[in-house]
Amino acid sequence: MTKRVVLLPGDGIGPEVTAAARRALEAAAKRFDISISLEEHDFGGIAIDNAGDPLPEATRAACLAADAIFLGAVGGPKWDMQEKRPEQGLLALRKALDVYANLRPMRVLPGMEEYSPLKPEIARGADMIIVRELTGGTYFGERVEGRERATDETLYTRGEVERVARVAFETARMRKKKLTSVDKANVMATSRLWRATVNDLHKAEYSDVALSHVLVDAMAMKLIQAPSQFDVILTENMFGDILSDEASVIAGSIGLSPSASLGGGVGLYEPIHGSAPDIAGQDKANPVGSILSIAMMLRHSFGAEEAAKAVENAVEATIEAGARTADLGGKMGCKEAAGAVVERILG
Ligand code: NAD
Ligand code: IPM
Ligand code: MN
Secondary structure (H helix, E strand, C coil), X not given: CCEEEEEEEECCCHHHHHHHHHHHHHHHHHHCCCCEEEEECCCCXXXXXXXXXXXXXXXXXXXXXXXXXXXXXXXXXXXXXXXXXXXXXXXXXXXXXXXXXXXXXXXXXCCCHHHCCCCHHHHCCCEEEEEEECCCHHHCCCEECCCCCCEECCCCCHHHHHHHHHHHHHHHHCXXXXXXXXXXXXXXXXXXXXXXXXXXXXXXXXXXXXXXXXXHHHHHHHHHHCHHHCCEEEECHHHHHHHHHHHHHHCCCHHHCCCEEECCCCEEECCCCCCCCCCCCCXXXXXXXXXXXXXXXXXXXXXXXXXXXXXXXXXXXXXXXXXXXXXXXXXXXXXXXHHHHHHHHHC
């Protein structure tokens, strides 16, 4: 059956990395005989400009009817201080899709240690996956704006914590069976609920997984002190946003990091970086995070493991061959670097 894929290029470098992702998906579909249909829709700042809404009804409907969605990036200085902002569309889309589990893998590729801001011997072997809760917490609590007083409510229920913790335990079972849950239980009530819920689930169903708890401030430290000790990291929405940018750069560039947002049926796939206004429109963006997001789409939405592996292998071989963008010390533009991966996907 034909897989219906919705592409949301968005803003800034979004359209550039989406073009790269599209070529990679088309190449994998051709090589592995997967039937796909592709459609692009306005989303984010461009949708505010064209339709007055970051998530227009037509885009929402197309996403809800899709088999999988790819998003480039949204946002930019143009819309930053407006009442309607591109980021609101992204939160609304994640909520509408109920994609509560956001998987953000990070791996330092062998031979790439010198591109890490950390010492090579510290970066070497780092290979982790952050499972970030994506539809709750401070991002979705009640917000009161104000010039003198403002609040952002942080709310979690046991059910919300349990369902994302289950994804993390299952992920750990398929890897080194090591789970680190990150919270701020020394201060926050939501973190104490988080920790108790994770402990209960561990005891009841996942005692074969080694579980530890780390406070988020210490985690920020340990991530750069000894990143290779971590396997699966489970954390709430806001902490996961911050720690995943930190973790991504250990591999050399935020431009390398993909993500999959799962749970509600339709998967949403996006690189973890933003619209990078400083390099937008210059063909400088690293397309790898987007192409690896396509690998995650092939794996998690289409069950096409062989195709997913082929895309990942193509990316690794391309980087190893020195075909890199400027963020990794290379000379290639986004298009050329994507082309080098696509060639290898086609075999
Ligand atoms: P950013 O991730 O866009 O950029 C941070 C730095 O990383 C910049 O120097 C940028 O040039 C660099 N960078 C990012 N992606 C890169 C790539 N693929 N290749 C090479 N270098 C890359 O973060 P920011 O500047 O804080 O945010 C810019 C805008 O993006 C904001 O409006 C923010 O809200 C939005 N944003 C959107 C998403 C999303 O759509 N999922 C994610 C994060 C930020
Ligand atoms: C991300 C981004 C988003 C987030 C913003 C743009 C709403 O930073 O996907 O990491 O904070 O989740
Ligand atoms: Mn982020």
